[in-house]
Amino acid sequence: MFDRLGLLLACLTLLSVLGGCGNSPSARRGLASNDALAVPSRISLGQADDITIHAVGLVGTPYRYGGNTPDSGFDCSGLIGYIYQKRAGLAPPRTVARMQYWGQAVLSDNIRSGDLVLFAQSNVVTHAGIYVGAGRFVHAPSTGGVVRLDKLNSKYWSSQQVTFRRP
Numbered sequence: 001m002f003d004r005l006g007l008l009l010a011c012l013t014l015l016s017v018l019g020g021c022g023n024s025p026s027a028r029r030g031l032a033s034n035d036a037l038a039v040p041s042r043i044s045l046g047q048a049d050d051i052t053i054h055a056v057g058l059v060g061t062p063y064r065y066g067g068n069t070p071d072s073g074f075d076c077s078g079l080i081g082y083i084y085q086k087r088a089g090l091a092p093p094r095t096v097a098r099m100q101y102w103g104q105a106v107l108s109d110n111i112r113s114g115d116l117v118l119f120a121q122s123n124v125v126t127h128a129g130i131y132v133g134a135g136r137f138v139h140a141p142s143t144g145g146v147v148r149l150d151k152l153n154s155k156y157w158s159s160q161q162v163t164f165r166r167p
Contacts (some may be wrong), residue, residue, distance in 0.1 A: 048114030055138040073141040103167040120161040
C-alpha cells in the first residue's frame with residue numbers, strides 16, 4: 001500500500017512540476033479553460049479530479065489485452081472502464097470504437113482533467129486515454145508495456161487524429 005501511495009505522490013508532484021515548465025499548447029490542443037464547464041457532464045469536478053488522481057496512481061500497471069483490473073493488467077478501454085466505475089460509478093463502453101459516441105464532444109481548448117482522449121487513424125478510433133491536465137494523458141498503450149503518462153504534443157501522439165469526450 002505504501003509503495004503505491006508513494007508512487008502516486010511522486011507522479012502527482014512530477015505532473016505539477018512538469019506542467020509549469022512545458023511549452024504552450026497549440027490552438028488545436030489547448031489547455032482547459034473556464035469554458036470547460038459549458039459542456040454538460042454526468043460527473044462533478046470533484047469526481048473528475050478523483051478520476052485523474054486514480055489514473056495517475058495506476059501508472060506502471062502492466063498492459064494486458066482484455067485486462068480490466070490492476071491485478072490482471074489493463075488494455076486502454078479496460079483502464080478507462082475500471083477508473084470511471086470505481087471513481088464515478090459510470091460504466092463506459094468496453095471498446096474504444098463505442099467510446100467515440102459516449103458523452104459529449106469537447107473542443108481541445110475546453111478539455112479538463114477526467115475527459116477522454118480518443119485517437120484515430122483514417123477516421124477509425126484505435127486508442128483512448130484519460131486527460132490529466134497540462135497537455136498529458138494516462139493510457140495503457142500496448143502489449144509488453146505498462147500504463148503510462150504521455151504528452152499529447154509528443155511526436156507520435158500529435159500525428160494522430162485526436163478528439164475529446166466528456167461523460
